[in-house]
Amino acid sequence: MKYMLLMMGAKTDFDAYAQWPKQDLQANIAFMRAFSKDLKDAGVFVATEGLAFPAQARMVRAGKDGEPITDGVFPESKEFLAGYWIVEVESPEEAYKIAARVSAAPGSGGVRGSMPIEVRQVLGGAEEPRR
């Protein structure tokens, strides 16, 4: 079964991240790289993408003529996707464990974090339970 692990944050979180001291950033980036490598070594990695900061994010809707209407003004509370991983594991519990690992990525001041990771199952075929 495949799960998507979504890393979300408010705009203030992104702004704060951009202000981190260099060594904190480096520690965080090193952690994320090692994390992705671990997923690959474990044979559970399917995909990952990181997204650009939300400054350039636009909400697009079709107007009456079908042309795009864009809006880039978001409420302060809006959560943005920062990036995601897709993993293939044998149980939801295994996906939660992986999510908890990345949740604990080092934060500002090198302190172990606890950022929220949304875990969602990826739709597949009509799969039977394994055991």
Place this chain on the structure above:
Amino acid sequence: MIGQPFEEHAQNGARREALPNPLGGARRTLCALDPPIETLLRELTPRVLGAVVRRFGDFAAAEDAVQESLLAAAIEWPREGLPDNPRAWLTHVASRRMLDQIRSESARRRRENQTALEAAQTSQSQPAEMREDDTLVLLFMCCHPALTLSSAIALTLRAVGGLTTAEIAHAFLVPEATMAQRISRAKQNIKNSGIPFQFPTPRERTQRLQAVLHVLYLIFNEGYTTSTGPNLLRNDLSHEAMRLARIVHKLQPDDTEVAGLLALMLLTDARRLARTGAGGELIPLARQNRALWDREQIAEGVALLSATLPKGSVGPYQLQAAIAAVHDEAAQAEATDWPQILALYDLLRRMSGNPMVGLNHAVASAMVHGPTRGLELLDVLQADARLADHHRLDAVRAHLLEIGGDPKEAARYYRAAAGKTASLPERDYLLAQAARLSGELQPTNDKE
């Protein structure tokens, strides 16, 4: 706190792409070959591997060497024609790779000790020993309970099925590098656990064979249940599982559960064309166009089962096959012999702890004794923690409520089931059921 997740080539975009094939990629898949060559290579794979493992001892390295020999054959045979003795050709190429590897390793270690090389060279001068049952020994190894199911599946498809890593990765929709890693971990695991290349003891045999059948069943299922999309390769997984089950049956003709599994696969796969519509939507058994069922395959499955059941020692695969056969033999859904199916589920329920059996048993009870009886059984099943939050419990309840004449509640449970399923075709189906019932409730409201 938002870190940037990702890895070194984060700016390069899509990383779903498989990594380049380390073997040079001259032939990434065997599927592109002439069918006869491909069939031959797949048939020979486990026997060649068995011979190489027995000669050199190192399963992991032998498996890599055999894969390389298959790729070499895939390049050379179409060009040069088939060798006189394809099996000897493959064994020779694989053995040469093994020797090369041992040589370069001993050179790297700069050791005086040439024992390994000498031993290997000595044994190479002996004729290759081929044993019919090597395939079975390999299956026991690849499906060992010490491996996770996903690694057992991957390793079985490669070492016994002769599929390339790229093909297996495509079939399971994961990057090739991930599948390669899974296979190499499985091999490492075999090495660490000291799983020997030999037949299990008679005492272990039943349990180990069960593990093999379970892996084959899962491979079949992966292909069958996900074959609604355009991805035909996943269909091929079912065929690969059937091919392997046939081999095991040939090697163990007296094992009734092996025959039962093969019969189950034949009888289930026979309905493949009818179980999805033109748009890939799921069509339930009761509404399938039975003219599309593969009669030949049904006949084969029924004959196999009829020859097996009288042998005694009836197990879960035989019972499931028997249930599939009863369905397959009904000319229309209305003609289904539900009392017989119910009796079979009664037996199966006593043998299997699988809660899905309980659900199917409730459906069969409803068909025989009416929906109220079925719904009562569902209330009992609700207490099972493994089922309580499962979409199929809601889906079955919806179905029985509909039969019982409560379309409003039925629609509610179809929607609840749709909210819980992780299968896209199934969600589409469940929502369509709910919409149909809601449409019947409010015929003027076509927004529903």
